[in-house]
Amino acid sequence: MKEVAVIGAGMTLFRRHLKETGKELSFLATKMAMEDAGIQKDDIDMVVMGSAPDAFDGIHMKGENLLDGAAATNKPYVRVFNGGGTGVFAPIAGWWHVASGVADVCLVVCEEKMGNCYPHPQTAFRHIWDPILDRPLNPNLVWLFAMEMNRYMTVHNIKKEDIALVSVKNKRNAVGHPSAQLADPNITVEDVLNSEVMAWPVQRLDISPPSDGAAALIFCNKDVVHKFTDDPIYVAGTGWSIDSTMWTNRDLYFPRYVAQAAKMAYKKAGILNPPKDIDFAEPYDPFDYKELHHMEGLLLCKKGEAPILTREGVTQRDGDLPICPSGGLLGVGNPIAATMGQKVCELYWQLAGKAGKRQIPGDPRVGVGQAWGDIMQMATVMVLRRG
Amino acid sequence: MEEKKKDWPPYAPGTHLRESDIRDKKITYTWWEPEVQYAWSLGPAMSKFLKGLKEGKIYGIHCKRCKRIITPPRMFCEYCYGPTEEWVDLPDTGIIETFSISYLDPDARRIEDPILVGVVDLDGTPPHHGFMHYFGEMTKDEIKIGMKVKAVWKPENEREGSITDIKYFKPYKGGGD
Amino acid sequence: MSRKVCVIGIGHTDFNSITPGMEWKEIMYEACQKAYVDAGVNPRKDIGSFITCAEDYWEGFSIFDEFVPDQVGALLRPCCTVCGDGLYGLGNAYMQIMTGYFDMVAVEAHSKISDLLTYGDIMLHAFDPRFERPVSGPVERPKYGGSPEYPSESPKPLVGRSSEKERVHPYFLAGLEMQHYLKTTANTEEQCAKVVVKNKKNAFFNPYADYELNVSIDDVMMSEYLFKPMKKLDISPNVDGAVCFVLADDKTAKSLGIEPIYLSGFGWSSETPWISTRGMDALYAKNAAKMAYKMANIKEPKREIDVLEVDDRFSFKELQHIEALGFARPGEAGKLVDEGVLEIGGSLPTNTSGGSLGVGNCIEATGMQKALEIITQLRGHAAKRQVKDAETGLAQSWRGIPSGSGAVAIFKRG
Numbered sequence: 012m013k014e015v016a017v018i019g020a021g022m023t024l025f026r027r028h029l030k031e032t033g034k035e036l037s038f039l040a041t042k043m044a045m046e047d048a049g050i051q052k053d054d055i056d057m058v059v060m061g062s063a064p065d066a067f068d069g070i071h072m073k074g075e076n077l078l079d080g081a082a083a084t085n086k087p088y089v090r091v092f093n094g095g096g097t098g099v100f101a102p103i104a105g106w107w108h109v110a111s112g113v114a115d116v117c118l119v120v121c122e123e124k125m126g127n128c129y130p131h132p133q134t135a136f137r138h139i140w141d142p143i144l145d146r147p148l149n150p151n152l153v154w155l156f157a158m159e160m161n162r163y164m165t166v167h168n169i170k171k172e173d174i175a176l177v178s179v180k181n182k183r184n185a186v187g188h189p190s191a192q193l194a195d196p197n198i199t200v201e202d203v204l205n206s207e208v209m210a211w212p213v214q215r216l217d218i219s220p221p222s223d224g225a226a227a228l229i230f231c232n233k234d235v236v237h238k239f240t241d242d243p244i245y246v247a248g249t250g251w252s253i254d255s256t257m258w259t260n261r262d263l264y265f266p267r268y269v270a271q272a273a274k275m276a277y278k279k280a281g282i283l284n285p286p287k288d289i290d291f292a293e294p295y296d297p298f299d300y301k302e303l304h305h306m307e308g309l310l311l312c313k314k315g316e317a318p319i320l321t322r323e324g325v326t327q328r329d330g331d332l333p334i335c336p337s338g339g340l341l342g343v344g345n346p347i348a349a350t351m352g353q354k355v356c357e358l359y360w361q362l363a364g365k366a367g368k369r370q371i372p373g374d375p376r377v378g379v380g381q382a383w384g385d386i387m388q389m390a391t392v393m394v395l396r397r398g
Numbered sequence: 399m400e401e402k403k404k405d406w407p408p409y410a411p412g413t414h415l416r417e418s419d420i421r422d423k424k425i426t427y428t429w430w431e432p433e434v435q436y437a438w439s440l441g442p443a444m445s446k447f448l449k450g451l452k453e454g455k456i457y458g459i460h461c462k463r464c465k466r467i468i469t470p471p472r473m474f475c476e477y478c479y480g481p482t483e484e485w486v487d488l489p490d491t492g493i494i495e496t497f498s499i500s501y502l503d504p505d506a507r508r509i510e511d512p513i514l515v516g517v518v519d520l521d522g523t524p525p526h527h528g529f530m531h532y533f534g535e536m537t538k539d540e541i542k543i544g545m546k547v548k549a550v551w552k553p554e555n556e557r558e559g560s561i562t563d564i565k566y567f568k569p570y571k572g573g574g575d
Numbered sequence: 576m577s578r579k580v581c582v583i584g585i586g587h588t589d590f591n592s593i594t595p596g597m598e599w600k601e602i603m604y605e606a607c608q609k610a611y612v613d614a615g616v617n618p619r620k621d622i623g624s625f626i627t628c629a630e631d632y633w634e635g636f637s638i639f640d641e642f643v644p645d646q647v648g649a650l651l652r653p654c655c656t657v658c659g660d661g662l663y664g665l666g667n668a669y670m671q672i673m674t675g676y677f678d679m680v681a682v683e684a685h686s687k688i689s690d691l692l693t694y695g696d697i698m699l700h701a702f703d704p705r706f707e708r709p710v711s712g713p714v715e716r717p718k719y720g721g722s723p724e725y726p727s728e729s730p731k732p733l734v735g736r737s738s739e740k741e742r743v744h745p746y747f748l749a750g751l752e753m754q755h756y757l758k759t760t761a762n763t764e765e766q767c768a769k770v771v772v773k774n775k776k777n778a779f780f781n782p783y784a785d786y787e788l789n790v791s792i793d794d795v796m797m798s799e800y801l802f803k804p805m806k807k808l809d810i811s812p813n814v815d816g817a818v819c820f821v822l823a824d825d826k827t828a829k830s831l832g833i834e835p836i837y838l839s840g841f842g843w844s845s846e847t848p849w850i851s852t853r854g855m856d857a858l859y860a861k862n863a864a865k866m867a868y869k870m871a872n873i874k875e876p877k878r879e880i881d882v883l884e885v886d887d888r889f890s891f892k893e894l895q896h897i898e899a900l901g902f903a904r905p906g907e908a909g910k911l912v913d914e915g916v917l918e919i920g921g922s923l924p925t926n927t928s929g930g931s932l933g934v935g936n937c938i939e940a941t942g943m944q945k946a947l948e949i950i951t952q953l954r955g956h957a958a959k960r961q962v963k964d965a966e967t968g969l970a971q972s973w974r975g976i977p978s979g980s981g982a983v984a985i986f987k988r989g
Contacts, residue, residue, distance in 0.1 A: 092631075092638075
């Protein structure tokens with residue numbers, strides 16, 4: 012197995028509607044990443060695209076449509092897709108392109124144009140449900156999260172106030188992120204608790220917005236990394252796991268698939284004691300309670316302990332275990348696959364000291380990013396390490 | 399090697415558009431409605447399950463290796479990867495595994511009267527085995543995880559062989575009702 | 576690094592134009608079960624990772640990846656979806672094994688296209704919405720129901736609302752390409768017809784093929800022009816089916832006592848997605864083959880490849896791909912057909928399974944069906960259609976209209 016390093020990253024603006032087409036967003040993100048790495052198109056051996064439901068862009072086989080923006084013309088190009096997990100899964104696919112020795116330099120692009128779906132991307136979400144058991148009941152996606160949140164809150168006896176703290180933390184963290192869609196330096200717990208109830212217990216400010224956006228990442232083989240940088244950031248471990256389609260046949264209070272994926276990644280990275288060995292984490296936070304849910308899944312704390320750590324300020328940027336220093340999906344935006352920008356690209360920027368106003372103090376050396384997808388099923392985890 | 403930029407990304411390219419720009423036709427766009435129609439074959443497991451619903455029954459299927467009765471039924475068990483056997487008639491009662499009180503309709507439009515929806519953990523199956531359905535004859539203040547519920551069926555002549563042949567699950571005290 | 580990847584198990588369902596008795600989950604389960612039994616492995620214990628090849632719109636779900644794990648045995652295991660043809664899945668499985676993370680990976684691809692009622696319209700949905708879709712002309716609307724309703728507050732579109740116009744079946748693009756191909760090469764419509772005759776006849780020897788037919792060249796030439804010069808019999812009809820492969824590294828294969836068939840090389844490539852600036856000589860196949868030949872260390876494909884399965888969902892495509900893969904000079908593939916070189920007993924047996932013309936167009940499972948045939952040939956299990964002493968085989972696929980992407984996989988007997 013070859014060791015793989017990240018040498019460049021790029022990310023576009025995230026907004027509910029962007030003027031650029033999917034191709035153009037891919038191009039902008041790719042260009043930024045290539046400039047960051049100091050490479051040209053011909054240096055790239057293979058390209059991986061990550062993009063979530065075709066229904067958003069309104070283009071079947073949309074991987075084919077986006078490939079020119081992703082610098083993949085006349086190159087080996089493949090699209091991978093794991094629902095929401097794509098944000099960390101596309102980098103994992105990019106990683107195995109290089110780790111297997113098949114490519115020396117691999118570009119990973121993630122793009123999403125949720126705004127194309129009219130009247131609201133929610134309509135595309137109607138089709139994630141089982142057509143026989145669930146769709147006839149006309150469900151709304153928020154119901155699913157509300158049910159999981161309720162289960163999590165009930166089993167651990169967690170108060171809404173503690174969960175709202177996550178939304179406040181992330182939206183404040185996002186201030187200073189150039190791409191951020193919903194950064195808010197003044198948001199408070201009261202704002203979250205007073206926001207409109209969508210599907211109890213989920214309220215409007217608990218949810219991350221649909222967005223348009225793109226992100227790009229460049230991996231290269233350790234043997235050639237010296238051409239690009241003196242301080243490489245390595246992929247220390249990757250893991251992914253999927254649970255059963257039948258989400259009504261599982262207890263949703265604990266994401267066991269996240270724990271599985273995390274164990275796989277930590278084993279490869281040589282991480283024996285996650286809360287001690289990991290300096291910061293970017294778990295997937297499409298809803299505020301999900302950050303807590305995933306912190307526990309990532310074995311960063313005991314089950315039910317995540318809200319306590321949040322309340323005590325441990326997960327703030329200057330705390331002992333910063334969580335979502337980028338501002339996460341709640342602060343920056345949720346263009347499903349392009350959340351790679353907040354998850355893996357952010358790990359890279361933090362470890363390389365390029366995170367600007369969001370930089371974590373101290374000397375972070377190990378970070379873990381996680382994405383979650385499908386119907387409460389998929390977990391993808393990546394650990395990056397400096398040096 | 400060229401000087402690497404600090405404070406990266408210093409910019410994030412992209413042009414922000416507002417909903418009103420689209421509505422007021424300030425930008426050029428194109429519009430397409432695809433014809434998307436599917437008719438999924440149900441296969442033996444789902445066919446029998448839906449037929450059972452039409453008859454007012456809830457079927458489960460037994461995986462002998464894992465010693466569990468599964469519903470919604472399927473021809474193979476995902477844990478041991480072996481075929482399932484023996485159809486089982488399950489009672490139409492259970493407990494609320496989890497629920498939500500929704501003020502949104504399926505198209506994300508606001509509604510006044512909330513919908514009560516959740517997962518029913520059916521009696522006769524291992525814990526946390528059931529399916530999603532509506533809850534009725536209870537208020538949003540009464541609904542609780544762990545509450546005992548029973549199915550309310552549509553009249554026989556209105557049932558079609560669909561999950562909606564059950565109208566909703568109502569609170570149930572147990573024994574005669 | 577001397578680690579090699581080989582195929583240790585294959586499984587497939589029968590290929591049928593419709594499969595009303597089974598759900599998509601059940602055909603996947605059938606193919607996977609058969610592959611696991613063939614390899615003698617327990618997916619819950621032995622297989623490290625699972626890959627499925629699928630596109631949402633073919634299946635009818637917004638995130639098809641959700642509906643995969645249970646039936647392939649991937650519950651609480653690494654599992655993912657590659658949006659591509661089956662050969663892309665095989666290539667990714669190869670890479671996963673070469674990282675050393677996994678010793679055994681399962682790849683599954685299937686077609687349940689009979690569940691999709693509006694095939695043409697969904698294929699049209701893959702065209703670029705800004706420049707290519709609006710000019711797609713008229714088509715017969717399926718009579719299954721009206722257009723979805725849109726709320727009254729939706730903006731009035733600037734471009735003519737497409738539901739007021741009729742649309743053309745996207746296969747017109749293949750007709751266009753065939754026209755160009757025949758004009759710029761010395762190949763003829765009759766030679767394309769010979770490909771149809773050959774493949775549909777080969778399908779008689781293939782127990783799972785669905786479209787075997789005893790036709791003559793005249794029958795093909797007289798069949799109705801649908802997208803001139805493409806005739807009805809030049810087009811592969813759609814079919815349902817599932818294929819599963821189990822790949823492992825060579826050490827694991829030896830420890831299981833399995834005679835390895837190596838995946839010695841693979842490649843894929845994508846041309847520009849813009850139809851108007853794309854060439855019509857299957858450059859994707861050329862580039863994919865280049866990558867695969869390099870990996871498999873093949874210097875003279877004509878001499879070193881014993882059996883070939885190329886994408887023939889439209890008859891002219893077989894000739895075009897044979898040229899692109901380097902088995903004939905540009906414009907001369909027709910000669911190979913005339914001389915019987917591509918027959919089962921010829922020096923370059925091509926599409927011995929019947930190809931897509933004989934088996935049916937299996938959408939994203941096409942590449943896997945072709946790989947299935949190659950493995951069957953290399954194992955010596957092809958019975959009446961067996962190519963003698965087949966040692967190295969090549970499977971090639973194309974992702975179909977309107978893409979310019981394709982993959983190649985080369986298999987070699989150990």
